[in-house]
Amino acid sequence: MNKISYDQLKETLYSEKLANGLQVFLLPKPEMAKTFGIFSTDYGSIDQTFVPLGEKDFITVPDGIAHFLEHKLFEKEDRDVFQDFTKQGASANAFTSFTKTAYLFSATSNIKENVTTLLDFVQDPYFSEQSVEKEKGIIGQEIEMYNDQPDWRSFFGTIQSLYENHPVQVDIAGTVKSINEITKDDLYTCYNTFYHPSNMTFFLAGNFEPEKMMRLIKENQDAKQFEPVSELKRRFPEEPDRVAMKKNVIEMPVSVAKCMIGIKEQTDRSSDETFLKEELLTEMLLDYYFSKSGEYYQELYEADLIDNSFQFETNIERSFGFSVIGGNSTKPDELAERVKQMLHGLKEKKLTEREFTTMKRKKIGQFLRAMNSLEFISNQFIHYHLLGIDLFKVLPVIEELTVKEANDFMGNWVDEDRISVCQIVPEQG
Incomplete structure (x- = not known):
């Protein structure tokens, strides 16, 4: 485990790259009552065109699939993961941006249990045809709601005026039409490609002992099997320097x-x-x-x-x-x-x-x-x-x-x- 001290900020950061490729960073702050954990993948709404894990050719998936995946990971066959965090005294959330998807929790107790829950639920996907179809209706309503908000429309309207080809111009949630094209197989393709530990980062800050916490995370990861992975290949369209519309x-x-x-x-x-x-x-x-x-x-x-x-x-x-x-x-x-x-x-x-x-x-x-x-x-x-x-x-x-x-x-x-x-x-x- 590496240890770096930043004297100017009076912080000490512990880090290790695990055998499966996961980057773990621990920032102990014993003066804090709260602990905050975030498990993030280098995968966001703009990553539409890529080579899937184990394949050779590029594919393009429907708009909004990264955000769709974020929603679906909380739902398991027998429960909603939010309830697990609530029982352990934690507040959990997630977000999808243009470039990343992140799952997080904050808590003042049961830190080990909440860390384990965070790692386990993100690394245990469950998608069924029925649940995917149900989610389309929920996210469709979310998209319609945002489309009715002037602030949101002006923000994305500005990006759309700036970018002609780059997928940053597409709403992070996609469109009602694009999410209706998403299948269970699409979700697994994107999950298996982008949620490999080698493409992910785990960061924890707060009140814990770094040596014990690192050992807990390593044991958790060592107990799981992941396919060997080659370098991730993504592709973005050529984008002119000028704006798309004045x-x-x-x-x-x-x-x-x-x-x-x-x-x-x-x-x-x-x-x-x-x-x-x-x-x-x-x-x-x-x-x-x-x-x-x-x-x-x-x-x-x-x-x-x-x-x-x-x-x-x-x-x-x-x-x-x-x-x-x-x-x-x-x-x-x-x-x-x-x-x-x-x-x-x-x-x-x-x-x-x-x-x-x-x-x-x-x-x-x-x-x-x-x-x-x-x-x-x-x-x-x-x-x-x-x-x-x-x-x-x-x-x-x-x-x-x-x-x-x-x-x-x-x-x-x-x-x-x-x-x-x-x-x-x-x-x-």
Whole structure:
């Protein structure tokens, strides 16, 4: 078992790659009453085209199958696994993103039992024709519900305006049509390919003894049989640098319009550190200019173009990246033009050393505060681990950023061909 101490953060991480390929990371925090565990696979909604385990040719599966799998794994032939966690005093959940599926629990007692339950239920799939058909109705209702939510429609409408071919443009849950095409065999094909231990990560943070916990996990895994696996092959379509459409207008029964401005990010993936720096700089620039204390936020608010719903986010992964800025607006066209002008104007701006020091201090403060949360540590560790980055080395990278790097990045960040607008507008009578 490997042991790494991060003196700056006063954390010690234990890790081991098990014989079956599973990566296990343990972060003991004896001062915490709670323990948080997450069992994650490097498999999300964008992984539609791949070579199945034991085969040679690529196949493409229906949209939404990763999310469908997440739902189905909790249901066994004789019970619902949520009840097992509840009996053991734990709160359990799961989520599917573009790039991963994760199963998690938090508890203050019965930690060994809950760890065992988490490992066992994820590694023991049960799919029947009848239960798959039943699930289609449940997920279909979920899809319809989200399609009625303006916030969700504006978020995915923005991504669809940015991406022409990449599967990130497809709703994580799929469509009612696509999920109706899913079969029990499809689920087993995807499960056997992507849920092999060598494609998975287990992370536990909280109140436990690392040596005993690692022994428990190893014994659990040694008792199970897994097929030998070769390298996973996935394929994504060619995606142009430009956006798919400059403007996407969606009519919905809303009283106030929504306007989102999307940036199709072009992150340098030549090295893990360069990738991380560009992700951090993107987040820092958006925060500096568009957060409630930001110069541009104040301009937009005083011009009555935005309200308190105004927000921004960045999502940068291996095969795609985007940032979204916007919210409710009574003048959506004016808001879109003003934000685009602001973004283009950054090319001519130069941050001073003092301004950049302020940005860095805020980012460091946000990071250190977040590190008090087991949920943040666990989820972010998994996120960065899949990108080949150590979460506990993010802080030194922030500290090492220079104003020159920030200005160089800002000067090339935004391009007109990589900006699009999505608006949710009131239905026309």
